Amino acid sequence: MPLRLEIKKKLSARSDRVKCVDLHPTEPWVLSALYSGNIFLWDTETSSLLKSWEVCELPVRSCKFIARRSQFICASDDMRLRLYNYNTMEKVKDMEAHADYIRFVEIHPTLPYILSSSDDMSIKLWNWEQNWDCTSSFEGHAHYVMMCKFNPKDTNTFASASLDRTIKVxxxxxxxxxxxxxxxxxxVNCLDYYPGGDKPYLISGADDKTVKIWDYQTKACIQTLDGHSNNVCSVLFHPQLPVLVSASEDGTVRIWHAMTYRAETTLNYGLERAWSISAAKESNGLAIGYDEGTILIKLGHDAPVASLDTHTGKVVWAHNNDIQSASLKGVTSDLADGEKLDLLIKDMGSCEIFPQTVQHNCNGRFLVVCGDGEYIIYTSQALRNKAFGQALDFAWSAVGTGDFAIRESLARIKIFKNFKEHRTIKAPISSSEGLFGGACVALKGPDCVVFFDWNEGAFLCKIDVAPKVVYWNETQELLLLVCDEQAFILKYDKDKVDAAIAEDSVSPELGVPGAFEPEHEITDCVTKGQWIGDCFIFSNIAGRLNYFVGGNTMTLCHLDQQSTGPLFMLGFLPKEDRVYLMDRSRNVFSYRALLAVLQYQTAVVRHDFEAANTILPAIPESEHSSVARFLEAQGYKDVALQVSKDPDHKFDLALDLGKLDEATKLLDAAPEQDRDTTESTTKWKRLGDLALANCDLDLAERCASNAKDLAGLLLLHTAAGNRAGISALAANAVLQGKFNVAFISFFILGDVEKCFELLLDTNRIPEAALLSRTYLPSQISRAVRLWREDLRQVSDRAAAALADPVEYPNLFPDLDWALKVEEVFKCNRNKVVPATEYLTAKDDLDLDLVSLMKQTHTDNSLGEKSPIRAKFGSTQKHDTDSSVNQVLSCEATDTKTIDHDVHATPPLKCSVDDEANAILQNDFGNDDDDDDW
Structure with missing residues (x-):
C-alpha cells in the first residue's frame, strides 16, 4: 500500500539555472549554486533572499555548508575552491584545486576533511586544519568524476561516480x-549511501535514465528503477523517511518507496531540468535545484510518531520501523521546566509497515500502528499482534476496549466491536478525507465533518467546518474541533441522542437536532492537546503551552524551542502534575501543570463552588495568584481578592470593587524601600482619583500627598478653602521645581509679590513685567530695567523701545491711582469672602477700581456719597467696619477667616472681603492702558 505522504511546497524561488542546492542542518536556509557564477542563500520560512555572493563569471557547480565553522565551500569552472563565512560574507579561502572543471565537493561528517571531484579524473582530499593542504589524491577513473560521497557507516571510506560508467569505493x-x-x-552522474545502519546499500543515477540500488558488501545490483525519460542527475536516500528520491533532466523528481521500490509520486513544477536535490538529517524538507530556480518541499509532517498512555505513564514511539517505549513515572521529580528527560529506552520490536501514526486505545491496553495504507493492532505491553487490516484511516472508540472504526474507502466506513466487524456505514458525502474517534464516529469531508453513532451507525449531525483533529473530554460531554487557524468547542447531548435512537426519530437528512451545540471558540492555532475535565491544555504554533477553560485562554509557559526545535505535546499525567512534550529527535521534555488548579477552575466554570472550596486548600500558595486572575476573568472579583497573594493584583481588585480601606491598607503595608518608586506613586494617584470620585476628600488629600501630586493637592485645597494648605503647597512646589503650581498657589493667596519674584527667579522677565503692570505697579520700573538688561543680549534697539514709567510718565496715565489701589489691595488681601455671599459678591469682579477710586476722591471733595459706599453699603458682608475711609486708610486689617462647612456649597475662590479685594484680579487684567506695552 502507498505511503500517502503529504507534500507541501515551502519555497519557490525563481533564478538562473541552479546546479547545486544544500540545506543547512539547523537553520531554515537553502544554499543555491548558480550557473551564472553566483550563490544565493534563501530563508525558507520567509521565502526571501538573505544574502548573495558573486563568486566568478563561470558556472558554480557545487556548494556545501560547513555548519560547524559557520562557512560554506563552493567549486566553480575556473578550477578553484572558495570558502566563505556565511555570517560575515567574508571570503576566507580561495585556492586552485584541479586542472579541469570541479564537479562536486563533499564534507566529512566529523573530521576536517573535504573531498573534491573533477573533470581531470581525480579526487582530492583537503585538510582545513593543515592550512588546506591536499593530503591525498585518488586516481583511477577513466572519465570525468561527477560525484563522491562519504559512507555514514564507515567514514573512512567513500564512493565516487564517473562517466566511465563505474562506481568506485x-x-x-x-x-x-x-x-x-x-x-x-x-x-554515472550521482550516488548516495543509505543513512541507516541496517542495510549496506548504495544508490546511483546515470545517463541511461535508470536508478540502481547496490549492495556494496556483495557488490550486487539488487534493484533497477525505471521511469525517467532523460538523464538522472541526482539521487538520495531520505534520512528520515523510507523513501529514495531521484531528479532528472526530464524535469521531474520521483519519490520511490525504499522497501518496495515502488514509485510513490512524481513531482513536476514546470521549472525545466532538475539538477540537484538535498535533504537535511533532522527535517522532512527536500530542496530541488532546477533550470529556473529553487524549490523546497516538505514530505510528511514534523511531529514525531508517538503516543502517551495516560493511565500507565508509558510513552511509545516509532523510529523508522522500530517501536520503542519508555516510562515517564518518577523521572521528573527534580527536573526544572523545559529540561530534557533522561529516559530508559526499551526496544519493543519491529513493525512490518512503516509507522505514520501510533495511538493507544481508551484504556491503554492496545496500540495501533498505521502506515502504508494498513493498520496493525498490538498489545501495548508485549507488542503482540491482535488484529490487522487495510484502511485509509483508523479511529478508536472512547468506550469499548476493542471498538474501533476504519475508513475503508472514500465512501465506506466499517465499525468493529470487540475486534469483530459490527456495521458498515455509507458516507453521506461525495468524498471523505479523514476519520476521527471518540464518543462518536466523525467523518471528515472537504468542507464539513459528519458524526455517527457507534452502536447503530445512525447519522447524528453535519457541521460545516473541516477539522484536522477532534478531541473529546473524559465525560464525553465536550469536544474540540481543531481547524487551521481556530478551534471550536461543542457540547454533546448524549441523552438526546440516545432518546432519538430509542424512539427511532433520527432524521436521515437532519440527524438529531440539538445534539451538538457551540460553546466557545479558541482563536489560536492548536497543534496538539488534551482534555482535563472541562479544561483543554494544548500547545500552539507560536511555541506556547496554553490551557483553555471557561472561555479564557491562559498561558502555562513559553516553550524553549531555540535549541530543540518545535515541541509537540504528548499529554498530561495527573499523578505527576506535568505536561510532556517531544521534539523531532524523540527527546522528551516536561513542564509543570498542577492538576488541583485545573480541577478548581473546572469546578468554578461548572458553578460547583462547594467542590471548588474543597479543592482550594490543596493548591499551593504560589499558584493562588494565577487562580485569582482566573476568578477575576470569570467575574468573581470578591473571591479573587481573598485568594490572591499578589499585592499588586489585590490592589487592582480592591480598586475595581471600590474598597478604599482595603486598597489603603495594601499601600500602607508596602516595604519602605518601595514607597518612593514610580509604581507606588502611580498606585497612590489611582487610589486618590477613586477617593475623589467617592467624595472621600481626606483620603484623596492623603493620596495626593503620598503621590506627590501637587496639582491634585491644589485642586483639593482650593475646593476646601484650605488657605494654610495652599500656602504650604506653594512652598513645597517651589522646592520641587513645580513653578506653575507654585505661581497659581501664590496667586490664589493674593501674594503677587511672590508671584513676581518667582517669575524673575525662573528668568521669565517679560511675564514678570506684565504681571507688575496689572497687579503690582510699584515694581514696574524694576521689571523694565531687568527686561532691558536681558533684551540687550539679543537687540539693543528692542531694549531701548521698552518704556519706564519714571522716564515716560505720560505713557502711563492713572499710574498714581493704580499705586493707591495696590496699597488698598495689600491691606485687605488676607480677608476671606464666605461662600454664602457668592451671589452678592460675584458682580464685584467686574468693577474698575481705578475709576471708582477717582470717583471716590471727587465725591469726597464735593461732600457727596461715595460710589464705593453706595455700592457696598447695602450688602450684608460690608458693615460699618468696611467704610470707604477705612479702605483708603488701610485700617480694616481683620484677617479672620469665616468658617464654612466643606460639605456645603464650596466657597468662592477669593481671598479678600472688600470692594478693592473682590475686583482686583479681573479689573487690572482688563486695563486699557496695557496697549502702551
Whole structure:
C-alpha cells in the first residue's frame, strides 16, 4: 500500500539555472549554486533572499555548508575552491584545486576533511586544519568524476561516480580503489549511501535514465528503477523517511518507496531540468535545484510518531520501523521546566509497515500502528499482534476496549466491536478525507465533518467546518474541533441522542437536532492537546503551552524551542502534575501543570463552588495568584481578592470593587524601600482619583500627598478653602521645581509679590513685567530695567523701545491711582469672602477700581456719597467696619477667616472681603492702558 505522504511546497524561488542546492542542518536556509557564477542563500520560512555572493563569471557547480565553522565551500569552472563565512560574507579561502572543471565537493561528517571531484579524473582530499593542504589524491577513473560521497557507516571510506560508467569505493588510507561497481550502460552522474545502519546499500543515477540500488558488501545490483525519460542527475536516500528520491533532466523528481521500490509520486513544477536535490538529517524538507530556480518541499509532517498512555505513564514511539517505549513515572521529580528527560529506552520490536501514526486505545491496553495504507493492532505491553487490516484511516472508540472504526474507502466506513466487524456505514458525502474517534464516529469531508453513532451507525449531525483533529473530554460531554487557524468547542447531548435512537426519530437528512451545540471558540492555532475535565491544555504554533477553560485562554509557559526545535505535546499525567512534550529527535521534555488548579477552575466554570472550596486548600500558595486572575476573568472579583497573594493584583481588585480601606491598607503595608518608586506613586494617584470620585476628600488629600501630586493637592485645597494648605503647597512646589503650581498657589493667596519674584527667579522677565503692570505697579520700573538688561543680549534697539514709567510718565496715565489701589489691595488681601455671599459678591469682579477710586476722591471733595459706599453699603458682608475711609486708610486689617462647612456649597475662590479685594484680579487684567506695552 502507498505511503500517502503529504507534500507541501515551502519555497519557490525563481533564478538562473541552479546546479547545486544544500540545506543547512539547523537553520531554515537553502544554499543555491548558480550557473551564472553566483550563490544565493534563501530563508525558507520567509521565502526571501538573505544574502548573495558573486563568486566568478563561470558556472558554480557545487556548494556545501560547513555548519560547524559557520562557512560554506563552493567549486566553480575556473578550477578553484572558495570558502566563505556565511555570517560575515567574508571570503576566507580561495585556492586552485584541479586542472579541469570541479564537479562536486563533499564534507566529512566529523573530521576536517573535504573531498573534491573533477573533470581531470581525480579526487582530492583537503585538510582545513593543515592550512588546506591536499593530503591525498585518488586516481583511477577513466572519465570525468561527477560525484563522491562519504559512507555514514564507515567514514573512512567513500564512493565516487564517473562517466566511465563505474562506481568506485575508496579508503582514505589508500590511493587505489577497493572495488568497482559496474552495471550502468552510460555514465554515472550521482550516488548516495543509505543513512541507516541496517542495510549496506548504495544508490546511483546515470545517463541511461535508470536508478540502481547496490549492495556494496556483495557488490550486487539488487534493484533497477525505471521511469525517467532523460538523464538522472541526482539521487538520495531520505534520512528520515523510507523513501529514495531521484531528479532528472526530464524535469521531474520521483519519490520511490525504499522497501518496495515502488514509485510513490512524481513531482513536476514546470521549472525545466532538475539538477540537484538535498535533504537535511533532522527535517522532512527536500530542496530541488532546477533550470529556473529553487524549490523546497516538505514530505510528511514534523511531529514525531508517538503516543502517551495516560493511565500507565508509558510513552511509545516509532523510529523508522522500530517501536520503542519508555516510562515517564518518577523521572521528573527534580527536573526544572523545559529540561530534557533522561529516559530508559526499551526496544519493543519491529513493525512490518512503516509507522505514520501510533495511538493507544481508551484504556491503554492496545496500540495501533498505521502506515502504508494498513493498520496493525498490538498489545501495548508485549507488542503482540491482535488484529490487522487495510484502511485509509483508523479511529478508536472512547468506550469499548476493542471498538474501533476504519475508513475503508472514500465512501465506506466499517465499525468493529470487540475486534469483530459490527456495521458498515455509507458516507453521506461525495468524498471523505479523514476519520476521527471518540464518543462518536466523525467523518471528515472537504468542507464539513459528519458524526455517527457507534452502536447503530445512525447519522447524528453535519457541521460545516473541516477539522484536522477532534478531541473529546473524559465525560464525553465536550469536544474540540481543531481547524487551521481556530478551534471550536461543542457540547454533546448524549441523552438526546440516545432518546432519538430509542424512539427511532433520527432524521436521515437532519440527524438529531440539538445534539451538538457551540460553546466557545479558541482563536489560536492548536497543534496538539488534551482534555482535563472541562479544561483543554494544548500547545500552539507560536511555541506556547496554553490551557483553555471557561472561555479564557491562559498561558502555562513559553516553550524553549531555540535549541530543540518545535515541541509537540504528548499529554498530561495527573499523578505527576506535568505536561510532556517531544521534539523531532524523540527527546522528551516536561513542564509543570498542577492538576488541583485545573480541577478548581473546572469546578468554578461548572458553578460547583462547594467542590471548588474543597479543592482550594490543596493548591499551593504560589499558584493562588494565577487562580485569582482566573476568578477575576470569570467575574468573581470578591473571591479573587481573598485568594490572591499578589499585592499588586489585590490592589487592582480592591480598586475595581471600590474598597478604599482595603486598597489603603495594601499601600500602607508596602516595604519602605518601595514607597518612593514610580509604581507606588502611580498606585497612590489611582487610589486618590477613586477617593475623589467617592467624595472621600481626606483620603484623596492623603493620596495626593503620598503621590506627590501637587496639582491634585491644589485642586483639593482650593475646593476646601484650605488657605494654610495652599500656602504650604506653594512652598513645597517651589522646592520641587513645580513653578506653575507654585505661581497659581501664590496667586490664589493674593501674594503677587511672590508671584513676581518667582517669575524673575525662573528668568521669565517679560511675564514678570506684565504681571507688575496689572497687579503690582510699584515694581514696574524694576521689571523694565531687568527686561532691558536681558533684551540687550539679543537687540539693543528692542531694549531701548521698552518704556519706564519714571522716564515716560505720560505713557502711563492713572499710574498714581493704580499705586493707591495696590496699597488698598495689600491691606485687605488676607480677608476671606464666605461662600454664602457668592451671589452678592460675584458682580464685584467686574468693577474698575481705578475709576471708582477717582470717583471716590471727587465725591469726597464735593461732600457727596461715595460710589464705593453706595455700592457696598447695602450688602450684608460690608458693615460699618468696611467704610470707604477705612479702605483708603488701610485700617480694616481683620484677617479672620469665616468658617464654612466643606460639605456645603464650596466657597468662592477669593481671598479678600472688600470692594478693592473682590475686583482686583479681573479689573487690572482688563486695563486699557496695557496697549502702551
Amino acid at each position: 575508496w579508503g582514505l588510507g589508500a590511493q587505489q580503489p577497493h572495488f568497482s561497481l559496474e552495471g550502468h550502460d552510460r555514465g
